[in-house]
Structure formats: C-alpha cells, structure tokens
Amino acid sequence: MSQPSVRVLHPNDVFALKYVHDARLSPDGRHAAFVVSRTVEATGEEFFEITIEELASGARREVPFAGRATSPRWSPDGKRLAFVGTAGRSSRLYVSDADAHDVIPLTPDDRSVLGPPSWSPDGTTVAYVVMTQHDSPTGVRRLTKRIFRSEGIGIVSHMEFRLQLANVKQGGIRQLELSLNTAMQPAFSPDGRSLLFLGSDSAIGYPSLGGLNLFTVDLDDGKVVEVLGERWFVAAAAWSPCGKRIVVAGDYDSKMTVPMAHVWVVNRDGSKPQCRTEGLRGNVGLRIHHDMPTWETSQNNILCVPDTAYACVTLLKSGCAEICRVALDGPTRYESVASGPRTCVIMDASSSTSQLLYCASDLNTPWELYWSDLEGREEKRLTRLNEAVLSRWPRLQVEHLTFQSNDGMPLEAWHLMRADRSGPQPTVMFIHGGPMLSIGHIFRFDFHLLAANGYAVLFANFRGSSGYGQPFMQAILGDWGARGFPDHMATIDCALERGLADPNRLGVWGPSHGGFATAWAVGHTDRFRAAVAEAAPTNFSTLYYLADAPDIFVRDLGGRPDEIPDIYRSRSPLTYVGRCRTPTLLLHGEDDLRCPVAEAEQFYRALHDVGCTTELVRISGMAHMGDSIGPLPARLGQNEALLDWFERYL
Numbered sequence: 001m002s003q004p005s006v007r008v009l010h011p012n013d014v015f016a017l018k019y020v021h022d023a024r025l026s027p028d029g030r031h032a033a034f035v036v037s038r039t040v041e042a043t044g045e046e047f048f049e050i051t052i053e054e055l056a057s058g059a060r061r062e063v064p065f066a067g068r069a070t071s072p073r074w075s076p077d078g079k080r081l082a083f084v085g086t087a088g089r090s091s092r093l094y095v096s097d098a099d100a101h102d103v104i105p106l107t108p109d110d111r112s113v114l115g116p117p118s119w120s121p122d123g124t125t126v127a128y129v130v131m132t133q134h135d136s137p138t139g140v141r142r143l144t145k146r147i148f149r150s151e152g153i154g155i156v157s158h159m160e161f162r163l164q165l166a167n168v169k170q171g172g173i174r175q176l177e178l179s180l181n182t183a184m185q186p187a188f189s190p191d192g193r194s195l196l197f198l199g200s201d202s203a204i205g206y207p208s209l210g211g212l213n214l215f216t217v218d219l220d221d222g223k224v225v226e227v228l229g230e231r232w233f234v235a236a237a238a239w240s241p242c243g244k245r246i247v248v249a250g251d252y253d254s255k256m257t258v259p260m261a262h263v264w265v266v267n268r269d270g271s272k273p274q275c276r277t278e279g280l281r282g283n284v285g286l287r288i289h290h291d292m293p294t295w296e297t298s299q300n301n302i303l304c305v306p307d308t309a310y311a312c313v314t315l316l317k318s319g320c321a322e323i324c325r326v327a328l329d330g331p332t333r334y335e336s337v338a339s340g341p342r343t344c345v346i347m348d349a350s351s352s353t354s355q356l357l358y359c360a361s362d363l364n365t366p367w368e369l370y371w372s373d374l375e376g377r378e379e380k381r382l383t384r385l386n387e388a389v390l391s392r393w394p395r396l397q398v399e400h401l402t403f404q405s406n407d408g409m410p411l412e413a414w415h416l417m418r419a420d421r422s423g424p425q426p427t428v429m430f431i432h433g434g435p436m437l438s439i440g441h442i443f444r445f446d447f448h449l450l451a452a453n454g455y456a457v458l459f460a461n462f463r464g465s466s467g468y469g470q471p472f473m474q475a476i477l478g479d480w481g482a483r484g485f486p487d488h489m490a491t492i493d494c495a496l497e498r499g500l501a502d503p504n505r506l507g508v509w510g511p512s513h514g515g516f517a518t519a520w521a522v523g524h525t526d527r528f529r530a531a532v533a534e535a536a537p538t539n540f541s542t543l544y545y546l547a548d549a550p551d552i553f554v555r556d557l558g559g560r561p562d563e564i565p566d567i568y569r570s571r572s573p574l575t576y577v578g579r580c581r582t583p584t585l586l587l588h589g590e591d592d593l594r595c596p597v598a599e600a601e602q603f604y605r606a607l608h609d610v611g612c613t614t615e616l617v618r619i620s621g622m623a624h625m626g627d628s629i630g631p632l633p634a635r636l637g638q639n640e641a642l643l644d645w646f647e648r649y650l
Helices: 011-016 295-299 445-452 470-474 480-497 513-522 540-546 551-557 565-570 573-579 598-609 632-649
Strands: 019-025 031-040 045-054 060-062 068-074 080-087 090-097 103-105 112-119 125-133 159-167 173-175 182-188 194-200 213-218 224-228 232-239 245-252 262-267 303-307 310-317 320-327 334-338 343-350 355-362 365-372 396-404 410-418 425-430 456-461 501-511 530-534 584-589 614-619
Touching (some): 011 632, 019 355, 019 365, 045 080, 182 232, 232 303, 245 303, 334 355, 334 365, 410 480, 445 632, 480 513, 540 565, 584 632, 598 614, 614 632
Parallel strands (some): 019 343, 159 182, 425 456, 530 584, 584 614
Antiparallel strands (some): 045 060, 080 090, 090 103, 125 159, 159 173, 182 194, 194 213, 320 334, 343 355, 355 365, 410 456
C-alpha cells in the first residue's frame, strides 16, 4: 500500500472552479443574462452572480446584489430582469432594469421565494412560488401523513408551496387559492389569462420520479384544471406559442421506477396526446451523474418551445447529451443541433431572432455557456471561466471502451488517467447513482482529484442506465445487485484485457445506487483492495421505512417489506456482508433523507462484526446530493475522505 509523496491536486482545489447555472436571451436577441457561481474558501461563502452580456461586443455588466442571485428572466419588452435573490435566510423576488442599475424587491423579506419566475405577456405581473412552513410555537409536531419528510428540506408535514403573483407596476401580491399543497414551475399562457404549473396534493413532489401532475389555473375565476393526472409522469411542460397546446417532457402509464421521458403534445385540456419522439433511443432531460453544484440547471432546462412547429430539448444519449429539435406536427422528425463528445443542456431558444443558448461540459471542463443559431451553426463560446485554473492541473487522457457483459449485453465505459502515465494503472471503478442515471462526457472534480494523484478512474454505463433506451433501463429492475454486478465485473475485465488497469490495485467507489453496488460488490468478490460506499442503501427493509420516498422500492421490488420480506432481504447488500474482506469506507451525510445515515451505520457495524477493516465518515450538513450541492465543508469532506481512503489502502 503506497502513498504519493506529494499531492498534485488537493481536495480544496474544487473551490477554485466557477460554474454557469442558468441563462436567458433578451427578447431582442442582443443580450444574454446568465448566472455564475464561485466560492471563497477562506470565508466559507458561495456567491451566485448574474451577468448581462451584449452578444455583439462581449461587453458585460453585473447585476448589483449582495447575496445569491439566481433564475434571471427577462420582461417581454426586455427592459427589466426578474430574479430570485437570497441574502441570509431571506429569499425574495427582485426586479432590475436592463442596465443593471436599480434592483427593487417585489416581495417582503418574510417569504421564501423559489425560482424560476414567469412574466405575464404584458409585463405587468410576475408569477413565482413561495414556500411556507407552519410550525407549532411549542416545537411539537403532530404527524398525520404517510409521507412527511423530503430530501433537502426536512419535515414537510406543515409545509406548502404556493403560487403568488407580484404586480410590478402597482405593487401588491395576490396568492392563488389552490386545493393543492404543492405548486411549482409556473408559466403564463401566451394570452396571459392562465398559468400552467406542476402540482400535487402532497407537500412533496418529485419531478424526476413522477410525483407531480400538470395543471392550469384561470386567473380570472380561479378555476383549476388537471391537464395530466396520476397515470402521467411529467418532468417539465411549456406552452406552445399558439396557447392552444402544451408541450410535455414525460411519459404515460410507465411501469418504470423512474420513467423514461419523451416529448408529447397535448391540447390545453389534456386531450389528444401525441408522442413526438416515438422510437427515440435517448432520454429527454439530463440524467448524467456529476458533482458540480448545478443540479437545478438540468431540472429547470429540459425543453424550450420557441415556435408552434418544434421544441428544443436536452436529449441524453449514450454517455452524452445533445440539443435536439423535435417537430410538433406531421411525421415524427428530430434532428441534433448541438452534439459531440460532451454534455449539452438547453438554456433558451428564440424563433424571432434565430438564436440558441446552451451550456456544455465535457470530461475536462465544467459548464460553460455557448451561443449558436437555431440550426446549431456558427457556435460561439461565451464564457471561459476556468481555463487559467485548469491549465495548471495535470493533463488527462481518456480511452473509450466497448465490450459485452457475461450475457452478451453490449456496454460502454471510459478509462481516465494522467496523460504522462502509461501501462497498467492502479484503478478505481466508479459506479454511478440512480441506477437510472448515466455517466460519460461530463466534468467531475473527484475524477480529476483521483487521476491527478495517480489513480485511474474507470466508469461504465451498466444495464439500468439512461440514454440507451427503455429495455436497457428495465434490465436492472427488481434485482439491482445480481443484475448489475456482472456488468461491473465485465467492466473490470475489459480494462484488464486492454492493459489499462493493474489487477493487483483495483478499487471500487460509488454514491447512492453506486454505493449500493459497491456494498454489494465487496460481499460478492475479493478483487478489490479498497472500497468507498457513499450515501449507500444497504438494507431495503429499513430503507423503505426511513427514506423520504419509500414508493421507489415498492415499484422496483414489487411490494412492501411486510408483503415480500424474503425479496427485500435477498436484494440487500447487508445480507452478504459476512463475506466481505475488502477495506471498506462508509461515507454518508447526516442530513441524508433519501438514504438515511442508518443505512451506513448498519453496514459499518456488520463489517466490524466480521472483522473487516472499515471506517464510517459522517458529514454534518450533508444531504443525499451533498457532495455537489451541499455546504462547502461537506463537499470538501467528501473529497478528503475519498482520496485519503484510496491513498491508505490502494
């Protein structure tokens, strides 16, 4: 077990990076407003700042706000910019003039406003979501609902997400009285008389899991219409410019645990649904596993409808994501307009100015902002946030691998290592989360951290991953461990056969489902010298009763623990922990509600019981996605623990 004498890249080097989060074109196409985040490690602060760029000259100006500014949205006349600003514990809706001089709050400081906002077509009103919590003054909470907490939020038994309207010209706020606990992603209709939104009777909604339905509300009489109900999975929706139809990213009557999204067109009352991407192999929306603090970027930027004839969407396909134009009428037609060995996410599109705005990332570069015409021609990179920083890091080389699993299933993987190294390398296999996510051409700091310090990283899209069609995703259902494990072993075998990995220095690591697969692997093979199971579910029975989203496991396994106890036991890594001989680190956030820390504690104690080398690293303030969007100490703690374990045991 050897250690590098000098670390080339340090865990806290992640704080030198900047990221683009959101961007919108001005109505006349002359400007783009975009959000960039940066961190100041010395003070432990993270800043989100809005920049307005004149596209012709490149001249820039900052929107003056002393806090976190997100979700910029232009008024229809392009003279103002609405955004959500957070200072301290207060999140308010603000409006700035286009010259970024005056910033005026539209909501009081006792509200918790969530973005993104939506302008009315006449520019007089902004719709937004406000979160309210009705706590007992005594601190005693009486719970009555089956689902009572939510990842990243906490107890939600007395929480509501309400739609409100702020009058920009006259002042004043109107709350829409809806018989729903949750409403989000509001969008004004083209005539300004209705709002489209996602909603639920529960205080918890999971756009990625199908927990939200699609509604409209008439702003004159307050009538709410359910456009798409429980049999629909809706990830995102937008009005067609004609106002008579709605474009939806989602699926109907899916049996998937996490449905595969397509582009649909429905009438505004939900009638006559048409799937416009029938037979498309990729997944509409971004489901690629990264560690950048930008997850809301992909959630809020799935589709854009600049014209009645087509939609622009983010399409995940084979380890990449591209921008695709999808015809909304006539024969099924879709064409790629921004692609390549990278991950692209749609930000905005304008039919009147023939402009496309999108973000892109690859294995070597975090999100940057790009512009092109609607056909993807004349691509122009607008930001270069990290070139100076990345130029000081060791150069990496990547090899793309295609191979077959033990049953002939075709798979693909990537092997990443320092460019100045050759021959078999000590290699850590990364297993992505989900499992209905993917990995591929996107930036991960922890990959660079390991590779720079002498540990190659091997990562694959095993069965269950998104971007390869629904049959591939379904192939892991009901038995994540036994069905995924052969793919992971085939990935290792491929790297060994190509002379890329050192057979005597193999490690394995993964977060969430990847943590599950890591815990499963160490109970089924002794090939690894070190393992890190991060945010890992290890016992499906306890996970069902403790997780914030128990129905995920009901759908996947076919019932509750009391109904099929043998299935829950046989599918849990804890059942096989007695076989483990691999030094295994359990890395877990104390605020994780998707896979509570008890999952790590059980496995940790069981490893001790069988005499296996183990440690448990508990990180306070870290939720399930804390390695990317958690507080700065949590992100640093994850990187430090990860590198330290492999330095000690690999």
